[in-house]
Amino acid sequence: MKIIGFVASPRREGNTAWLVNKILEGAKEQGAQTKSWYSSDLNIKPCQGCWSCKKGDRHCIINDDMQKIYKSLAQADALVLGSPIYMGQMSAQAKIFTDRLFAEFSPRFSPSFKGEDTTKKKLILLFDQGNPDPKLFRPYIDYTKRMFELLEFDVKNVPIITGMREKPACERSDLLPSMKKMGSSLILA
Numbered sequence: 001m002k003i004i005g006f007v008a009s010p011r012r013e014g015n016t017a018w019l020v021n022k023i024l025e026g027a028k029e030q031g032a033q034t035k036s037w038y039s040s041d042l043n044i045k046p047c048q049g050c051w052s053c054k055k056g057d058r059h060c061i062i063n064d065d066m067q068k069i070y071k072s073l074a075q076a077d078a079l080v081l082g083s084p085i086y087m088g089q090m091s092a093q094a095k096i097f098t099d100r101l102f103a104e105f106s107p108r109f110s111p112s113f114k115g116e117d118t119t120k121k122k123l124i125l126l127f128d129q130g131n132p133d134p135k136l137f138r139p140y141i142d143y144t145k146r147m148f149e150l151l152e153f154d155v156k157n158v159p160i161i162t163g164m165r166e167k168p169a170c171e172r173s174d175l176l177p178s179m180k181k182m183g184s185s186l187i188l189a
């Protein structure tokens, strides 16, 4: 099984990166091949709304680092997407990434769409936030989960990691086993 992580935080060694990487470590211990991508290392432009991806050969024509991610994702069985909560929503980096997924993961907008995709990729959609209340952004997070289901992902888990204001993720003893367990369960799910 191949699993890729996408860290949609400007902090390469911040909470989001730590959490995504611990999930991947858990999967790797069960035999998965894993790779992490960091938005801070990549030049990914926002979707230009040209609709080229839904015409002709149906691929995104923007020549930037997202092309590497499309290739990496095409070979992957699962994606772990991590975003910090910024102003009650996903980060701008996560939103740009998500919009760009539309090119490859929205078959229903293509003229040749024949029905629901049966080979969906698995997804763990992780959010981390400063505030300790996990219910605070729940409506937004539920809505976002639904949106990823419409993008034809098989959403396995939507962890909301709270309280990052108090202690960084790497210092929280409860998080290491729970993240690793989530990664290993991705192999079995």
Ligand SMILES: Cc1cc2nc3c(=O)[nH]c(=O)nc-3n(C[C@H](O)[C@H](O)[C@H](O)COP(=O)(O)O)c2cc1C
Residues within 6 Å of the ligand: 009, 010, 011, 013, 014, 015, 016, 017, 084, 085, 086, 087, 088, 089, 128, 129, 130, 131, 132, 164, 165
């Ligand atoms: C610009 C900005 C906006 C934020 N907005 C929120 C917010 O609305 N609610 C919240 O609980 N935490 C908020 N936070 C805190 C981050 O979500 C939190 O510290 C997160 O763990 C940071 O992840 P990182 O270490 O990967 O950067 C915000 C942080 C920044 C920098």
